[in-house]
């Protein structure tokens with residue numbers, strides 16, 4: 001499976017950088033975004049390194065979508081947001097900042113006024129950890 005020495009998400013997959021894990025299986029990893037656009041913001045990545053939607057394999061993108069569906073259901077049950085966006089970005093103009101294909105599972109709350117390119121603000125790691133505990137409890 002292709003893996004990139006300098007890619008931050010490959011480093012997370014290799015255990016070289018910590019993350020707050022929600023779910024893992026043989027093809028994917030789901031973890032909390034450290035710059036959450038909203039409470040409960042999570043990411044899903046394939047284990048296979050591919051920079052974007054054009055490069056990712058059909059097997060890896062399928063596995064990623066299935067894990068995103070599972071994580072979205074857990075976020076829905078745990079946090080009861082008003083809505084959830086599943087979205088992913090390709091290229092700098094589309095606000096892609098990490099070039100390892102990934103899907104955002106982004107809870108939405110009425111009136112949050114979130115825009116497509118929401119910018120990055122570091123979250124409170126303790127609060128993120130508490131949201132992760134609640135989401136994990138629904139993932140079983």
Ligand code: AMP
Nearest residue numbers: 019032033034035089095096097098120
């Ligand atoms: P994108 O802008 O679509 O490429 O999304 C990349 C996302 O990865 C951003 O929301 C970042 O906050 C998030 N991110 C970057 N580094 C880390 C990390 N070490 N742990 C968790 N999330 C990260």
Ligand code: ZN
Nearest residue numbers: 007010049100
């Ligand atoms: Zn990578």
